[in-house]
Amino acid sequence: MEVDISVKERAAASPGIDSQNANEEFKSVKSKKSNSKRKRKLEDGQMETEVHGAAKRPEFPPISGDKLDGSDDMRKIAVPSHRYTPLKENWLKIYTPIVEHLQLQIRFNLKTRNVEIKTCKETQDISSLTKATDFVKAFLLGFQVEDALALIRLDDLFLETFDVTDVKPLKGDHLSRAIGRIAGKGGKTKFTIENVTRTRIVLADAKVHLLGSFQNIKMARTAICNLILGSPPSKVYGNIRAVASRAAERF
Secondary structure: OHHHHHHHHHHHHOHHHHHHHHHHHHOOOOOHHHHHHHHHHHHHHHHHHHHHHHHOOOOOOOOOHHHOOOOOOEEEEEOOHHHHHHHHHOHHHHHHHHHHHOOOEEEEEOOOOEEEEEOOOOOOOOOHHHHHHHHHHHHHHOOOHHHHOHHHHOOOOEEEEEEHHHHOOOOOHHHHHHHHHHHOHHHHHHHHHHHHHOOEEEEEOOEEEEEEOHHHHHHHHHHHHHHHHOOOHHHHHHHHHHHHHHHHHHO
16 A cells, blocks of 8 residues: 555656656657658659740740841851852842841852841841741752742741762662652652642752751651662552641641
8 A cells, every 4th residue: 555655646746757758758750761752752843843844935035136236147158050040030039038028138249159148227037037048048959939938938947958878878870760769750759749748859969958847857758768768659658648647637
């Protein structure tokens, strides 16, 4: 009895100590691993938001000619000798859209044999210089003026050039037959590829020039590469039409 009473007295005398011990027993200590996991999750979340932010296409307003440093920018395009006569005949068609619509200055330097395009005070959009340069380049590569004008009117058009020997190292008659397969009888194969893929193709010796949108150029390039590697035209037509129909269904 005396022992029980003494135990009770001790418990009554120190109630706060037991409650403190109980609280200390039930406190959970946070481990370092959980903190590191939280940091990783936060970093992953930040990376995801950065990736989502980077996926959006940035939109910048066009810079006017007045906001430039004042030094007029100039581009020079070398003219090959076999394009002098076509350039002279179609000069008015080339001159008019560049000067009237893009508000640029253009001239043909007789000494250096270059077409020089320059910005001026009236130039409203700085990107018009690049458009004009691509337009003149496309004409000098052999495209019609009407086809090359699309580079000025539309934004998502590109030029691409590759060599037949880049696809397959051919020489002599083998190279001639590969170029003949691309052109077809009377240009039939080339016209078919152009119409199906909505591109324009120029065959200049062993070089192939393509004008069109990125996706369409890809289709036309694949078809031409297959022809160079020896595929029959009928098989190439079928593949092009299948790919073109899929692309039409997407859009």
